[in-house]
Amino acid sequence: xxxxxxxxxxxxxxxxxxxxxxxxxxxxxxxxxxxxxxxxxxxxxxxxxxxxxxxxxxxxxxxxxxxxxxxxxxxxxxxxxxxxxxxxxxxxxxxxxxxxxxxxxxxxxxxxxxxxxxxxxxxxxxxxxxxxxxxxxxxxxxxxxxxxxxxxxxxxxxxxxxxxxxxxxxxxxxxxxxxxxxxxxxxxxxxxxxxxxxxxxxxxxxxxxxxxxxxxxxxxxxxxxxxxxxxxxxxxxxxxxxxxxxxxxxxxxxxxxxxxxxxxxxxxxxxxxxxxxxxxxxxxxxxxxxxxxxxxxxxxxxxxxxxxxxxxxxxxxxxxxxxxxxxxxxxxxxxxxxxxxxxxxxxxxxxxxxxxxxxxxxxxxxxxxxxxxxxxxxxxxxxxxxxxxxxxxxxxxxxxxxxxxxxxxxxx
Amino acid sequence: xxxxxxxxxxxxxxxxxxxxxxxxxxxxxxxxxxxxxxxxxxxxxxxxxxxxxxxxxxxxxxxxxxxxxxxxxxxxxxxxxxxxxxxxxxxxxxxxxxxxxxxxxxxxxxxxxxxxxxxxxxxxxxxxxxxxxxxxxxxxxxxxxxxxxxxxxxxxxxxxxxxxxxxxxxxxxxxxxxxxxxxxxxxxxxxxxxxxxxxxxxxxxxxxxxxxxxxxxxxxxxxxxxxxxxxxxxxxxxxxxxxxxxxxxxxxxxxxxxxxxxxxxx
Numbered sequence: 082x083x084x085x086x087x088x089x090x091x092x093x094x095x096x097x098x099x100x101x102x103x104x105x106x107x108x109x110x111x112x113x114x115x116x117x118x119x120x121x122x123x124x125x126x127x128x129x130x131x132x133x134x135x136x137x138x139x140x141x142x143x144x145x146x147x148x149x150x151x152x153x154x155x156x157x158x159x160x161x162x163x164x165x166x167x168x169x170x171x172x173x174x175x176x177x178x179x180x181x182x183x184x185x186x187x188x189x190x191x192x193x194x195x196x197x198x199x200x201x202x203x204x205x206x207x208x209x210x211x212x213x214x215x216x217x218x219x220x221x222x223x224x225x226x227x228x229x230x231x232x233x234x235x236x237x238x239x240x241x242x243x244x245x246x247x248x249x250x251x252x253x254x255x256x257x258x259x260x261x262x263x264x265x266x267x268x269x270x271x272x273x274x275x276x277x278x279x280x281x282x283x284x285x286x287x288x289x290x291x292x293x294x295x296x297x298x299x300x301x302x303x304x305x306x307x308x309x310x311x312x313x314x315x316x317x318x319x320x321x322x323x324x325x326x327x328x329x330x331x332x333x334x335x336x337x338x339x340x341x342x343x344x345x346x347x348x349x350x351x352x353x354x355x356x357x358x359x360x361x362x363x364x365x366x367x368x369x370x371x372x373x374x375x376x377x378x379x380x381x382x383x384x385x386x387x388x389x390x391x392x393x394x395x396x397x398x399x400x401x402x403x404x405x406x407x408x409x410x411x412x413x414x415x416x417x418x419x420x421x422x423x424x425x426x427x428x429x430x431x432x433x434x435x436x437x438x439x440x441x442x443x444x445x446x447x448x449x450x451x452x453x454x455x456x457x458x459x460x461x462x463x464x465x466x467x468x469x470x471x472x473x474x475x476x477x478x479x480x481x482x483x484x485x486x487x488x489x490x491x492x493x
Numbered sequence: 494x495x496x497x498x499x500x501x502x503x504x505x506x507x508x509x510x511x512x513x514x515x516x517x518x519x520x521x522x523x524x525x526x527x528x529x530x531x532x533x534x535x536x537x538x539x540x541x542x543x544x545x546x547x548x549x550x551x552x553x554x555x556x557x558x559x560x561x562x563x564x565x566x567x568x569x570x571x572x573x574x575x576x577x578x579x580x581x582x583x584x585x586x587x588x589x590x591x592x593x594x595x596x597x598x599x600x601x602x603x604x605x606x607x608x609x610x611x612x613x614x615x616x617x618x619x620x621x622x623x624x625x626x627x628x629x630x631x632x633x634x635x636x637x638x639x640x641x642x643x644x645x646x647x648x649x650x651x652x653x654x655x656x657x658x659x660x661x662x663x664x665x666x667x668x669x670x671x672x673x674x675x676x677x678x679x680x681x682x683x684x685x686x687x688x689x690x691x692x693x694x695x696x697x698x699x700x701x702x703x704x705x706x707x708x709x710x711x712x713x714x715x716x717x718x719x720x721x722x723x724x725x726x727x728x729x730x731x732x733x734x735x736x737x738x739x740x741x742x743x744x745x746x747x748x749x750x751x752x753x754x755x756x757x758x759x
Contacts (some may be wrong), residue, residue, distance in 0.1 A: 089685075101753075218593070356619055357615075357619065360612060360615045360625075361608040361609045362615045364601060364602050364605070365605055366658070367593070367598075368592055368602045368605075371590075371591035371592060373587050374585075374589060375571070375585070375589040375590070377573045377576070378504075378546060378571050378573075379573075379602065379603050379672055380574075380672055380704060381573060381602070381605050381606075486598055486650055487598060488598060488601055489597070489649075489650050489651040490633065490637060490640075490646070
């Protein structure tokens with residue numbers, strides 16, 4: 082492109098920014114929300130920044146090549162790179178509590194990130210593999226969390242007994258949702274699942290007698306270490322972990338243990354996902370994503386294929402829900418709003434649909450970014466937005482786009 | 494050798510509102526033969542295929558597939574069961590490969606039913622049982638044999654969507670064959686191919702017929718392919734059967750000429 086169309090393009094972008102910024106930035110409430118003042122200079126600055134940014138972007142090549150910036154192109158093929166990066170990520174995750182980064186905050190944040198990793202992998206089965214756009218994934222997360230919380234409240238069941246049951250309840254919810262939406266595709270499926278997510282949240286909010294409504298449920302037990310709670314003291318007849326091993330109690334131990342539990346669950350789910358992808362059912366999911374009509378013509382049952390994707394995705398969400406409840410110790414319907422579904426969907430899309438490593442990286446970034454941004458809380462959304470724009474420009478199909486085939490000819 | 498009837502279509506009709514797409518059509522297709530269905534555009538050829546393969550439910554008539562003492566009433570079987578149980582496989586006018594999956598995966602997905610059973614409905618496969626590994630190896634070996642036949646072995650691990658058009662057409666036929674069908678329905682396989690590729694495709698269909706003994710139903714506009722390889726030809730016009738005979742007889746049939754070229758003005 083020569084100079085003139087570039088300036089025109091940048092001018093157009095600035096014009097759009099101007100139109101957006103005028104109502105969004107141009108007015109500020111003042112006098113405790115009674116009146117408002119204007120700040121049109123900010124609008125001008127925003128438009129100028131967009132103009133300059135768009136103009137500069139035109140100068141940067143479309144595809145971002147590191148070697149153009151003096152970095153030598155690596156000789157490692159992307160397949161191998163994925164393996165190396167995965168191994169590095171796992172090693173880092175395992176060692177996190179003994180690194181200098183370890184603190185109450187970072188470990189708790191790590192647990193949260195792992196919960197998002199699990200959610201991302203779960204939704205990846207539904208959206209990335211089976212190609213069913215689910216905007217209400219948070220519903221299964223909520224079902225898992227509430228199953229654990231309610232069982233703990235009424236029957237005093239432990240985390241370890243409830244973890245599989247939470248997954249199973251969520252899987253059942255997934256099948257129940259799946260049956261009515263079997264005929265729907267694309268946008269229509271997205272709308273119905275969106276509705277399902279809201280229904281679950283509204284039921285939790287209003288069925289006060291059972292769920293406690295907006296007050297939520299508290300006193301959710303923490304996972305024990307093989308039956309021994311981590312605590313300073315214990316009622317008679319219960320040996321604590323600290324007593325058994327003779328370690329002084331420190332509140333961080335609970336966080337570290339929960340972190341490792343989340344890590345173990347995540348690794349188990351990763352193993353399961355990688356394995357299932359290579360099974361007939363995993364290939365059937367991907368075939369369904371590619372062409373449902375061709376699937377039927379080959380004798381694949383679309384009903385069971387879709388329902389199994391919903392069930393396994395939902396089950397994973399249920400595990401994440403149980404972990405979330407154990408981490409927070411308290412849950413309320415607020416935690417399961419549409420924002421969560423949107424975040425998990427962004428994780429899958431940004432990570433690269435179908436890529437385990439990409440989804441994990443995107444989950445870690447999206448879960449921790451708001452926390453790192455806390456110092457500049459005001460600019461959090463700005464950083465978040467800029468990161469999204471950057472990924473959409475340079476990696477429009479997600480961080481990792483290479484799809485590893487489930488079978489290879491040379492492997493026999 | 495006596496001809497063994499494979500598919501008996503009797504009084505098939507398909508109505509969409511006021512439009513009669515197929516009108517009281519009866520014909521028989523035989524095992525180990527290529528039966529071509531030809532006719533001008535809109536004659537109802539693809540509708541017949543859609544009725545046979547469960548995409549449409551016929552308004553009336555019966556479709557019976559018979560082989561080795563087994564009878565399947567296709568008009569009563571639902572959707573995917575026709576391919577799974579009766580063994581009717583098909584290809585599509587607009588190629589419908591799994592474009593984002595590799596060539597090999599396309600052929601392995603086609604063997605889904607057998608593989609699922611061998612993997613203990615996926616559970617054995619999850620546990621890494623030997624039966625699943627062996628079944629998968631067998632499926633890959635079978636796919637490789639087919640890939641050798643269509644010269645695509647070198648490209649087995651590439652995305653199917655990246656293949657040239659002619660190769661995609663051949664792959665789609667091979668994928669249908671990987672389901673182990675009794676009847677193969679091919680919808681305009683030569684569309685968009687050049688004359689050399691069309692002739693090659695004709696030879697390929699003949700090879701499938703002779704080596705695997707399946708019955709083939711062929712919809713095709715390319716008369717050089719139809720006349721060269723068909724054992725008998727059924728001509729449709731406005732949903733009705735105009736002729737049902739050998740290629741050479743059909744070529745001389747005045748009713749067929751009329752359907753294609755219109756009536757001569759006196």
